[in-house]
Amino acid sequence: MTTTKATTISLRAMKKEQRKIVMLTAYDYPTARVAEEGGADMILVGDSLGMVVLGYDTTLPVTMEDMIHHTKAVTRGSKHTMIVTDLPFLSYHISTPETVRNAGRLIQEGFADAVKLEGGREVLDQVQAIVRAGIPVVGHIGLQPQMVNQLGGFKVQGKDYESALRIYEDALLLQEAGCFAIVLECVPTPLARLISEHLTIPTIGIGAGEGTDGQVLVIHDMLGITDRYLPKFAKKYGELFTDMTTAVESYVQEVRDHVFPGTEHGFKMNDDVLERLQNEITQRS
Ligand code: KIV
Numbered sequence: 001m002t003t004t005k006a007t008t009i010s011l012r013a014m015k016k017e018q019r020k021i022v023m024l025t026a027y028d029y030p031t032a033r034v035a036e037e038g039g040a041d042m043i044l045v046g047d048s049l050g051m052v053v054l055g056y057d058t059t060l061p062v063t064m065e066d067m068i069h070h071t072k073a074v075t076r077g078s079k080h081t082m083i084v085t086d087l088p089f090l091s092y093h094i095s096t097p098e099t100v101r102n103a104g105r106l107i108q109e110g111f112a113d114a115v116k117l118e119g120g121r122e123v124l125d126q127v128q129a130i131v132r133a134g135i136p137v138v139g140h141i142g143l144q145p146q147m148v149n150q151l152g153g154f155k156v157q158g159k160d161y162e163s164a165l166r167i168y169e170d171a172l173l174l175q176e177a178g179c180f181a182i183v184l185e186c187v188p189t190p191l192a193r194l195i196s197e198h199l200t201i202p203t204i205g206i207g208a209g210e211g212t213d214g215q216v217l218v219i220h221d222m223l224g225i226t227d228r229y230l231p232k233f234a235k236k237y238g239e240l241f242t243d244m245t246t247a248v249e250s251y252v253q254e255v256r257d258h259v260f261p262g263t264e265h266g267f268k269m270n271d272d273v274l275e276r277l278q279n280e281i282t283q284r285s
Contacts, residue, residue, distance in 0.1 A: 005113075006041045006082040008136050008180040014041075014213070015202040021181075021214025023084075023204050024222070027053045027070045031219050032077030042204075043078055044216060045071045045112065047086040048145070052220040052228070059145045062088040064102055071110030084138050085112040089146045092117050096129045103130045103137075116183065118144040120170025124177045131178035139174035141167055142208065143186035154231075156207070158187040171195045171203075183216060184208040186233065207233030 004010075006021075014021050023042040026032040027049040035043050049070055050062035071085045085106045092099040106112045114136035117123055123139075130137050142157045151157075158164040167187060174182055181202045184192045189209025196203040196212050205212030220226045221234040227241050254260035 003080055005080050008114075011041070011082075011181060011202050012200070015200075021202055021204060023214055023216035025049075025216070025218045025220075026074050026078070027219075028073045029077040032074040032081075034223075035219065036078035036081045040081060041214070042082045042084060042216075043074060044116065045074050045083065045085040045110075046116075046218065047088045048218050050088075052218060052226055058148050060089045060148070064088060064091050064105065067091075068105060068110045071106060071112050075111040082114065083112045084114045084116050085110055087115050087117045092123065092126045096125060099126045100129050100133050103135050104133060107135055114138060114180070116140055118146050120166070121173050124173055127174060127177040127179055137179050138204075139171075139179040139182040140185065141170050141174070141182060142184045142192075145185075154186070156186045156188065158191050164188070164191050167191065168195055168198070171199055175199050175201050181214075184212060207231065 006014075011021055021042065022040050023044055024035045024038070024040040025044045025046045025048060026035045027045060032043060045067065047059040047062045047067065049066065050056040050059045053070075054062070054066070056062070067085055067088050071083065075083055087099075087102060087106070091102040103115045106115050115130065116138040117126060117130075118140040119126075120139075120141050127137050127139065143151070143154060145154065148154060158167040164187075167184075168191070171182055171184075179201060181204055182195075182199070184195060184203050184205045186207040187195075189211060192203065192205050192208035193211025202213035204214040204216050206216045217234060221230055222236065223238040223240045224236040224242070225238075225240045225244070230236065251260065
């Protein structure tokens with residue numbers, strides 16, 4: 001377990017000292033407890049919660065209220081880990097005041113330490129405005145799941161020269177705009193390495209290979225909590241869906257077989273109280 005909360009400064013020092021940064025998503029009290037006890041440096045309350053917790057096909061239906069609700073639960077579960085919460089789809093696209101207000105709500109109501117938003121050069125004004133309000137911002141480029149309809153699916157980004165250069169330039173622009181870290185999602189390993197080498201702020205990769213300053217995984221994929229499709233870049237460190245299903249099957253069977261609950265799971269009552277109660281009920285019937 002980490003006892004000292006990471007800061008924007010300590011994360012930059014980790015990059016300099018080539019110590020890998022470990023980020024993990026969490027969406028509720030128990031997953032936050034697990035991520036913190038397991039020693040993650042940063043917890044991301046990702047809008048991926050729309051897909052892994054709420055059962056949507058994309059992250060697009062996720063609302064500010066969803067993000068605040070889940071962030072509150074996560075921050076109750078982890079007191080010593082930096083918490084970053086995603087600004088959901090359309091919460092930072094309408095106007096600058098609305099963007100700053102929404103970022104502020106994640107901090108004031110959810111108690112997050114920082115926010116993350118998707119996009120490159122097109123979100124620089126938003127990044128600057130949020131940073132000016134004193135809120136640390138993580139950028140997110142490469143595959144941007146909130147753009148899934150425009151991208152035509154969840155695909156690797158930056159494979160050709162033009163798109164790779166654009167992602168590289170976006171990373172520099174986000175750093176200049178004030179981001180303290182950048183998530184690189186689903187980009188070729190050499191591109192992610194190149195970007196990481198040219199930035200002074202840390203990069204955190206998912207599907208971006210081993211050359212980034214840190215890694216992030218979705219906790220449900222990593223623990224095998226879900227039976228949904230597992231992306232190629234994710235590694236399963238557990239089979240909790242199978243373990244949990246087996247546990248449920250045992251419970252169902254034991255109830256049906258009169259094995260659970262056992263005497264040890266029940267509560268006693270004084271014999272005289274029971275006798276009095278039985279007499280009363282008999283008289284009434
Ligand atoms: O929402 C999320 O979980 C994310 C990670 C995939 C980086 O943005």
